[in-house]
Structures are given as C-alpha cells and as structure tokens.
Amino acid sequence: MTLIGLDVGGTTMKAALVGEGAPAGGDAGVLASESRPTDRADPVGGVLDFAAHLAARAASLGSPARAAGIALPGIVDEAAGTAVHSANLGWRDVPFLRLARERLGVPVAIGHDVRTGGLAEAVLGAGRDAGDFVFMAIGTGIAAALVLNGAPYPGTVGWSGEIGHVVVRPGGEPCACGNRGCLETYASASAVSRRHGGGVPAEEVIARAGRGEERAGRVWSEALDCLADGLAAATLLLDPGLVVMGGGLARAGDALLAPLESRLAARLTFRTPPRVLRTRLDDQAAVKGATILAQRALNGG
Numbered sequence: 001m002t003l004i005g006l007d008v009g010g011t012t013m014k015a016a017l018v019g020e021g022a023p024a025g026g027d028a029g030v031l032a033s034e035s036r037p038t039d040r041a042d043p044v045g046g047v048l049d050f051a052a053h054l055a056a057r058a059a060s061l062g063s064p065a066r067a068a069g070i071a072l073p074g075i076v077d078e079a080a081g082t083a084v085h086s087a088n089l090g091w092r093d094v095p096f097l098r099l100a101r102e103r104l105g106v107p108v109a110i111g112h113d114v115r116t117g118g119l120a121e122a123v124l125g126a127g128r129d130a131g132d133f134v135f136m137a138i139g140t141g142i143a144a145a146l147v148l149n150g151a152p153y154p155g156t157v158g159w160s161g162e163i164g165h166v167v168v169r170p171g172g173e174p175c176a177c178g179n180r181g182c183l184e185t186y187a188s189a190s191a192v193s194r195r196h197g198g199g200v201p202a203e204e205v206i207a208r209a210g211r212g213e214e215r216a217g218r219v220w221s222e223a224l225d226c227l228a229d230g231l232a233a234a235t236l237l238l239d240p241g242l243v244v245m246g247g248g249l250a251r252a253g254d255a256l257l258a259p260l261e262s263r264l265a266a267r268l269t270f271r272t273p274p275r276v277l278r279t280r281l282d283d284q285a286a287v288k289g290a291t292i293l294a295q296r297a298l299n300g301g
Contacts, residue, residue: 002031002058003298004068004104005291007113008047010088010140010190013038014283015050017058017065018291031061033287043089047072047096048103055104067107069293070100071116071286073141077158081110084158087176088140109297113137114161115152116289117246117281118145122152124288125280126244134240134274136163136231137247137285142184146238164188168229183230187223189249195219206252224256228263235264235274246279253278 006015013036019029034054039046051068058065074086081097100108111119118135121127127135127147135145142164146153154160164184165177172181185191189202196205196219208216231243249256257276265273279285 001066002061002063003291003294004051004054004058004065005071005287005289005294006047006051006054006068007071007116007286007290008043008073009038009113010073010086011038012036013047013050014287015054016284016287016291017054017061017063018294019063031063032057038089040089043086044091044094044096044099048099051100052103055106065104065106067109067294067298068100068104069109069111069116069290069295069297070096071111071113071290071293072096073113073143075159075162076110076112076115078109078111078115078154079158081108083110107294107297107300109293111290111293112143112145112152112154112158112161113286114143114246115145115154116293117279117285118147118152118244118289119292120281120285120289121244121246121279122147122150123292125285126277127242130242132240133242133244134231134234134238135244135246135279135285138188138227138245138249139247140188140190142188142230142247144234146240163230163234166230166233168226183226186226187230189247192219192223192249195222202249203252206255210255224259224263227260228267231260231264231276232267235268235271240274243274243276244279245276246281246283246285248283250278251282 003018017031055065075084083094114137127133144161144163165182167181169181175182175185192202209220
C-alpha cells in the first residue's frame with residue numbers, strides 16, 4: 001500500500017509515492033517521484049488531477065494509495081481543510097480536504113506548504129533536535145513556519161508565518177496581496193529575477209552578482225537587506241535559536257547564508273543572532289512533510 005505526498009508550488013508541483021510502513025517522510029520506500037507545472041489557468045483542477053494521476057500510478061505499480069497529504073501555498077486553515085487564499089494562484093476559500101477525499105476516496109490531510117516543510121525539517125532535517133526554530137522558504141513567494149517543540153504552529157485560523165507580506169519598504173513596489181513594499185516583492189526568487197529584468201532566473205542573477213555585475217549586485221544586495229530586515233523582526237519577536245532557510249533560493253548556499261548572517265547580526269545590535277542554516281531536505285521538504293501528513297491521516301491523527 002502507498003502514501004501520496006504532494007507539494008503544490010506557485011510554478012511547480014512535486015510529489016512522491018511512498019510505501020506504507022517505510023519511515024514517514026524518509027527516502028527509504030520511495031516508489032516513484034514526479035513533478036509537473038502548476039496549472040495557473042485552473043490551479044484547483046490541476047492539483048486534483050495530479051493527485052488522481054498519482055493514485056492511478058500507485059495502482060499501476062500494484063500498491064494502491066491508502067492516504068494522501070497535500071501541501072498548499074497561501075493561507076491554509078488545516079483544521080477545516082480549506083485553502084483560504086493564495087495571492088500567487090488566485091484561489092479563495094477552496095474546500096480542498098473535501099474535494100480531495102471525494103476525488104481519491106482515501107483519507108487525506110491538508111497542510112500549509114511551508115509549515116509542512118517545517119514539519120519535515122523538525123522530523124528529518126536541520127531542525128531535528130532544535131525544538132523551537134523558524135523555517136523560511138524562499139521560492140515564488142516567501143513564507144515561514146514557526147516550529148514549537150517540534151510541531152508547526154498554525155495560528156488561530158492558519159494565518160501564521162506570512163512573513164513574505166511584512167512590509168520592509170513602506171510605499172515601495174506593489175505586491176500581489178494588494179499592499180506595497182512587502183518582503184517577497186523584493187527578495188523572492190521571482191522578484192529577484194523580475195527586478196533584474198531580461199528574463200534572467202534568480203540563480204543566474206546571484207551568480208552574476210558574485211562576478212561583479214553592477215545591476216545584479218544591486219538587486220541581490222537589496223534582496224539580502226530585505227531578508228535581514230524581515231528576519232530581524234522575527235528574531236526580536238520570537239527569539240528563535242535557529243533559522244532554517246529553504247525553498248529554491250536556498251540552493252544559493254554561501255552566497256545567501258554568509259551575507260544574510262552578517263546583515264542580520266548588524267541589525268541585532270544588543271543580542272546574539274540565531275544560527276542560520278540551509279535546509280537538509282532541499283526542495284523536497286514539503287513533499288516529505290506531506291507524506292508525514294498522509295501517514296497521520298491514515299492513522300487517524
């Protein structure tokens with residue numbers, strides 16, 4: 001029997017089929033992995049279609065799906081199973097838990113993509129023995145998970161962690177959320193690419209900055225400043241001992257971590273800054289977390 005773990009991103013969906021009985025979220029027992037572009041024209045239908053495809057593939061492998069975990073972007077009310085809002089995908093108040101259960105006919109758990117990634121980091125990754133930490137994912141947008149005693153804290157109705165919409169440049173560039181000057185408008189992977197111009201992906205902008213290109217250096221430096229501003233506010237409010245950086249931009253490695261650590265320390269003039277580490281699970285954190293959710297759904301948790 002198989003568990004489905006599905007991570008829905010703003011540009012790409014990633015998934016894994018994991019044999020039931022394998023360590024939840026680990027690499028052992030992975031039967032298949034797949035990805036496909038997120039359907040921006042019909043994102044809800046695209047997610048459900050991909051989930052149904054994964055169930056069909058599990059059946060074709062002779063190991064039918066027993067449960068599924070789906071990690072969703074934006075504002076997610078996990079208890080109600082509702083995708084409240086995604087600025088990047090444009091949906092509102094989608095009853096994903098009900099729709100997925102009806103489509104798949106198996107137990108389903110719904111999670112916020114970054115909180116689900118934070119769960120995986122707590123169980124398997126860089127935050128495994130940390131207890132309390134902040135997991136920040138930088139991709140199409142930016143969001144964070146506050147992990148307390150090894151469990152992500154969702155907030156009252158699932159609104160926690162929206163650090164990407166903290167205003168770091170008042171009156172600045174417009175954000176998809178309707179505000180101006182939000183962190184993700186300057187420091188997400190899509191923002192770094194857009195602000196550089198010419199269709200250059202964020203990874204190449206960072207590389208060009210490292211080679212001394214003036215335009216790339218200016219864009220990347222401002223992104224780092226904005227990230228440090230956001231993390232300084234989070235540190236002063238929450239007092240974490242560790243920040244784990246994930247999402248596609250975390251693959252920049254030392255080009256991200258070293259200057260971010262120094263800029264964060266410069267903003268925390270009267271206290272020791274938290275450690276800043278790169279994810280150990282790379283861009284698979286939310287997929288692995290989704291399989292943990294699937295196992296819990298199967299167990300009735």
